[in-house]
Amino acid sequence: MAPYLIYILSIMSSLNSAPPGHNFITLHREYFENVYKLPEGMVINDEFKVPDNFSNQAAVNNLLSQAKKYLGYPYVWGGTTERGFDCSGFMYFLFNKIGKPIPRMPADQCILGPDIPYSKIEPGDLIFFGGGNPNSKWIGHVGLAYDRDANGNIRFIHAEGRKTGVVITLLDNQYYKKRFIRATRILN
Structure with missing residues (x-):
C-alpha cells in the first residue's frame, strides 16, 4: 500500500493550489496522516518521488474490470457498498477495491490529479460534472x-x-457534455 500512497501524495504535491514556497502535502500534512492512517513510524515529507518506471496500466485494467462487475447495481444516495452506490461512493469503492484509496467526497476526489483536457480523456480517468x-x-x-x-x-x-x-454513458451525451467541469488522472 505504501507505494500507492506515495504515488497519490506525489501527484497531489504537484497541484498548483499551494502558495509559492509550499506544496500541497506540507499544507495538508495532518489531513493525509489522518485519512490514510499511516503505519507507525511513517511520516509524510516533501521528498516523495514517483519512480520513472512506475506504470499503473495494470491498475487501470483492474479498475475497469472491477467497475464492469457492478453494471446494473442500484443507486443508493450515500452508498459505498455492493448494496448500492452514489456516484462518488462508487469511485471510492472501486479505488479502495484495487488498493488505491481516494477520499469519499467528489470535491476531494477532483483535486487528486492533474487536469486532463476533454479531448485527452482516457479510460481510468475520473470525470467531474456540475449539478x-x-x-x-x-x-x-x-x-x-x-x-x-x-x-x-x-x-x-x-x-x-x-x-x-x-x-x-457516452461522454458526448448532451446532458453530460454541457455539465463537464474537469477530468483528472490518478492512475498513470
Missing part, C-alpha cells in the same frame, strides 16, 4: 472513463441515479 444547472461549477457528479465506442467516443461508467443505477 443540475449546466452553468454550475459545483461538482455534482463523477464517473470513470471506461472505454471508447466504435467511433472513438469516450464512454464512462457511473452510478447515475435511482432509475438507472450503475450504467455506461
Whole structure:
C-alpha cells in the first residue's frame, strides 16, 4: 500500500493550489496522516518521488474490470457498498477495491490529479460534472472513463441515479457534455 500512497501524495504535491514556497502535502500534512492512517513510524515529507518506471496500466485494467462487475447495481444516495452506490461512493469503492484509496467526497476526489483536457480523456480517468444547472461549477457528479465506442467516443461508467443505477454513458451525451467541469488522472 505504501507505494500507492506515495504515488497519490506525489501527484497531489504537484497541484498548483499551494502558495509559492509550499506544496500541497506540507499544507495538508495532518489531513493525509489522518485519512490514510499511516503505519507507525511513517511520516509524510516533501521528498516523495514517483519512480520513472512506475506504470499503473495494470491498475487501470483492474479498475475497469472491477467497475464492469457492478453494471446494473442500484443507486443508493450515500452508498459505498455492493448494496448500492452514489456516484462518488462508487469511485471510492472501486479505488479502495484495487488498493488505491481516494477520499469519499467528489470535491476531494477532483483535486487528486492533474487536469486532463476533454479531448485527452482516457479510460481510468475520473470525470467531474456540475449539478443540475449546466452553468454550475459545483461538482455534482463523477464517473470513470471506461472505454471508447466504435467511433472513438469516450464512454464512462457511473452510478447515475435511482432509475438507472450503475450504467455506461457516452461522454458526448448532451446532458453530460454541457455539465463537464474537469477530468483528472490518478492512475498513470
